[in-house]
Amino acid sequence: MSKVKIRDSVRRIEDLRFLTGTGNYIDDVVIGGEVVGVVVRSPYAHAKINGFDATDAEALDGVLAVITGAEWAAQNFGPIPTNSAVKENRDGTPISVPDRPCLASERVRYVGEAVAFVVAETLAIARQAVELVDVDYDPLPAVTHPVKALEPGAPQLHDAIEGNLCVDWELGDKDGTEKAFAAADRIITLELHNNRVTGAPIEPRGAVAYYDDASGTYTIYQSSQNIHANRNQMATILGIDKDNIHHVAPDVGGGFGAKNSVYPEPVITLYATKKVGRPVKWVNDRAESFLSDTHGRSQYSTVEMAVMNDGTFKGLRTTTIGEMGAYCGTVGAFTPTGGSARTQGGPYAFEAMYYSAKAGFTNTAPLDPYRGAGRPEGSFQIERIVELAARELDMDPVELRRKNLIPKDALPLVTSMGLDVDCGDFPTVFEKTLAMTDRAGYEARAAASQAQGKCRGFAIAPYLECTGGMPKEHAVISFDDDGSVSLAIGSHSTGMGHETSLPQILAAQLGIDIERIKFTQADTDATPLGGGHGGSRGMEMGGNAVLQTAGEVIEKGKAIAAHHFECSVDDVEFDDGAYIQPGSNNTMTMDNAINAAQDHSTLPDDLAPGCLDTGSTFERGIISIPNGCHAAEAEVDPETGAVQITGFWVVDDFGTIVNPMLADGQVMGGIGQGLGQALLEQAIYDEESGQLVTGSLIDYALPRAEDMPPMRLDYYEDSPTKKTPLGAKGAGEAGCCGAPPAIVNAVLDALKGHGVTHIEMPLTPEMVWQAVRDA
Template sequence: MPKDGIGASTKRREDKRFLTGVGRYTDDINLRGQAYAYFLRSDVAHGRLTNVDISAAAEMEGVVKVFTAADFSAAGGLPCGWCVTDRHGNPMQEPKHPILAEGKVRHVGDPIAVVIADSPELARDAAEAIVVEIEELPAVINMKDAVKDGATKVHDDLTSNLCYDWGFVEDNREAVDKAIKEAAHVTTLELVNNRLIANPMEPRVAVGHYDRASDDYTLYTTSQNPHVIRLLMGAFVLGIPEHKLRVVAPDVGGGFGSKIFHYAEEAFVTYASKVVNRPVKWTSSRSEAFVSDAHGRDHVTKIELALDENHKFTAIRTDTYANMGAYLSTFAPSVPTWLHGVLMAGNYTTPLIYVNVKAVFTNTVPVDAYRGAGRPEATYQLERVIDKAARELGVDPAELRRKNFIQPDQFPYATPVAVEYDTGNYDATLDKALEMSDYAGFDARLAESKARGKLRGIGIAHYIEACGIAPSNLVGQLGARAGLYESATVRVNATGSISVMTGSHSHGQGHETTFAQVVADMIGIDASQIDIVHGDTSKTPMGMGTYGSRSLAVGGSAMVKATNKIIDKAKKIAAHLMEASDSDIELKDGQFTVAGTDKSVAWGDVTLAAYVPHNYPLESMEPGLEETAFYDPSNFTYPSGAYICEVEVDPETGEVEVLAFTAADDFGNVVNPMIVEGQVHGGLAQGIGQALLENCVYDENGQLVSGSYMDYAMPRAADVPMFAVDHSCVTPCTHNPLGVKGCGEAGAIGSPPAVVNAVIDALHRSGHKVGHIDMPVSPARVWAAMNGQG
């Protein structure tokens, strides 16, 4: 087999161009004659637009054209890709999301007008000459206040600020209420999942180009799913036939969910390029990204956990307010519902669960999927309330979890929240984490910290993920307005090299390396013979892109299906060349052999015969070797893991230092261990950032207080320890051909509760009976809690 096949820690081939500065990002694309767009955005959270005077700006030097909402009267609003039905059977309230503000502005950063000019500087200068008059209205920021009777409405044409009131599973509601009422013990916790700003390394960029000769449009954009952008923008916003619209997402420097969605800037530059008959480019500044990119999380929850006299979980009830922001972003409605509620069983055998979610419109930036999307919120609620219950009952938090784990002989396991886990071994990952973290030796480390005047704590969290959202027919019934399959075309060249065109998209995951490893392993050739093509709708089959840790589980499975078609056909050609039956042909290490004989023919000889068919079974097949496959999963995949965090707290300042972090994950089969480890490292850093540092804050007037890196604290190298990572506990997925489960979001899901649990543990061990501190667990919040001011 090839040395760089499945299981090898092959270095990422794409890193060579990134590290040598020759990557091709969207901002590197400059087209002949291009103009530049500058968006004039609202500095008011909520108000009526009474006057937008562009006359002075339009006359300024270098200005090509100034656009307002009136220029888009024929365009549709930005579409939402998921419609949630509430617990009463009614569809959610779905307001229009215009490209430019129509009549009202609804959040700071809402675009009002756009200047196109010969340079970015001229466009910005002209934007300052636009006269905007706004009749300011009260801003609606607090979600609970927003749904009170008489609250100011974000959208005047809606009945209220409540997008939907969702209950799941509604049939469980009365039984859950009864179980909690009759329980031997009930632990209640109210908590906040803090709003986050994704902040990928590369800000968003969009370049639109209209070719008057062919009547074709091209959009270059920083996107995680170019085919979905083409569909949404072409069909629902601008009315461009898909065959006349090409979307290209070149190298993309990180996404974390924030680049899944269709944004107004993409539609604008595409439309404007035809109007001004020039390519139009927009590049976001970092400060602009804070008020224009979709935010993440922002839930307020009350969770109740009921236990019997033997400490077995009997019921869970949650009530959540989920912030939608001012508009519905592409997949926003699904995040607090179908990506959150169905994970509330966690790793446990709780028989009764009821989840209520009230999604609320506020005068803030729209909220959508952010690394983990719903699953971190579910895990945080569950793992914090379990830890609190263990403390109330006086039992070890690891053992309380173990007592309630789903056991290996119970799989496949149908949860009370409508999903079925296929495989897992939660005791194994917990045991591995306890061993790696030296859990048994904690008391000695506690004493050492105490001798230095520091408080030490240890926190455990166990998580389960749901990756590769599927199947399409099910999610369609749940409100998805798109399929969730994936695609691949495998094209074998005459000399045996291969191009794989995938509908998945890489924005840091290493697809060009791992996808090539899979195909190389299947055929037995070197991975350098395989080229991975992605990110261009004119070159790849229709796919749904990359998010939700679906790349290998869904995209890779499509690739395997297409490659198997190639192998089947190649075996027939090889059989003809060797005058044998194709049922006797074996492929190994790039050689076709007749079983039980020494007859063989090389991969390259067979591929040449496919394209130079001088000796070829023409009567039974066409020449060539190229196949396409689509893969629609039959179920989610369910990675899981145990995380243990150890912290020290300075009692004088409340400062928290993460001393050690252990992650024992079950990702099913692993293609490239090094890349998996890197994915976990990145997720852990983001999760620790949420737990200790990051917080998106609005004041009562809707002004973003944390609107730059001066006020929004991103994790740095000094904020995280050297991680201890393991993925040796493997229970392969049973319903995809690779047996993989997904790893990209795990670290961000399991780490926040582990960190907060560790901080609470440190305070309790020093006599501070603090039940909870909301994230971010900043020094000020810790100090206040220790001193009775929380």
């Protein structure tokens, strides 16, 4: 048994389960008597559906049902809802949101779109039946490129939406930016592409559902990272009361945003289980995961920076074309607009900034948040244009950044993008990072590289982040007869370690052993609301909900201590795990207070056993501003274009660090994902056929351990945010914001002698080789 404090690196409680093969993932969930559902997916990027013939599939032994798009359409269910925080175009008209049915019946718009669902006794039978479902398609021309989709004459995806345009939007100080540009010595311009990627969680999406006839309620387990919202959205689609769906996520093997959205398959699974009267299990295979998970990023941007000859930044203007895919995802138009605009300009001082974006529909899987959801795009834009500005001004990129960082005493401030930056110390974080990188030894390392025919480069990339996601979170703390303490939370770990870090907060607050706490997350019966996972909200929202609820428990316990001390409640204080009565020798540990609370005889007359049980909703006022600085060293083989990142250094300001070891894990994972985007990953659709070319792990390159650099991490902890009581600013997505620009700029620095100024991500060896050759 052990006492823990906030900022202890408490080891991950869940790892015993995960590392011994006893995790409970979706395919491990057994209801008993379940049958298997498999989706029939469109092989075409764009086609008219003339009809369905499921006769042969239905005739197969062991097939219970074939639910076609036509059957679905006849039920008059609602479309899959979109809940974009950006709802209007720049002219005030509503953005264009097409109807998206769970099963397409008239037209398919991307390869992998669900058109039917087979339910059979076994997976083998179901897969065989899928091949027997005859869907009569008339193929149509497709467009998969986000820029081409908005051009005149492009194939049109939705009859009611002209020019494939979903949203046309702007934010910032347009006039002020124009003035800054007019007054500047130079305008630096860069066109860049933020490559399309996919989350590729190690566990594909899946669900198991059953229907109870007597109560008319559904239970569904899903590999989801957002179960309360998904429950509500599924109920809306099916036209039923949300309280008739009990939604639970078992252990979830990664999400990265790809498990945020409400998807067609779990809704169909609910329908199917009621229809066949048996529990139904549907689990995607890897190929389906590539085809049907939401993808992320995919922005074509022009970034312009107004700058003085002495390096002083004046103005920033970004013009972006983003991509929705075939339909709006759950967050829909927000990512390429508000999501990308908010942190424009990073931690640098600008007189004015302006952001303008359009996003349209393409014959591809829908895009939705992917770790960072716009902030990494913004971070990449500013850090790339700053690096280019240093080249064009012939200034040291480190000096140029140092010169323009927002000074500590300028905070708090509100940027042109409306971002409320309350606290932090960007220059200190920057210098602390730089000091870690062994600049003194750099020349020797560069010479050693050169001796081997290689080029070495260095880059530093400060970033500015913000949190997001649902602004409310609920925690329930209850005390059980067996002495255990139950903590239930509506936030959700898909691998980040909340089963450790949230009980850690509770144990630290109450002064009880962490082993005493039983943890529950992601269960609609356990908490009345929950924001799940997303927007780096785990500590910011979940942590604060636990802190707040623990505080309420402590307050309630004062009455028990006062009864015990025979004093007034007002005379009781709580300190370091115990109630005390200052000026007396009276003390009562929280453990004793909890025990006393279980027994009538030790409670005052007006309290009953269970009196300490508390549920409480924490509500955020304003989003928090994590920030930090990444630095990378790269070694490039100019003869082959091969890149190795040889060193990586990070200082993060996440405010209060609850568990440094888990924070390290978040940062390292984010660096890995950022390195993947920078060097390896790209989801590619064929422009003619609309087929996903990178549809397997043979063709879609994920980073491996050997691709990763040695990493040194540190934190700046002198500036916890006062926006929330815990002071944590959010850690989950920061790695993805800093790593791509640090890596890309380090490679470009390595190739400076070859005259290379820009390479689009991912910087594959061939791209690097071509850039060297063409420069």
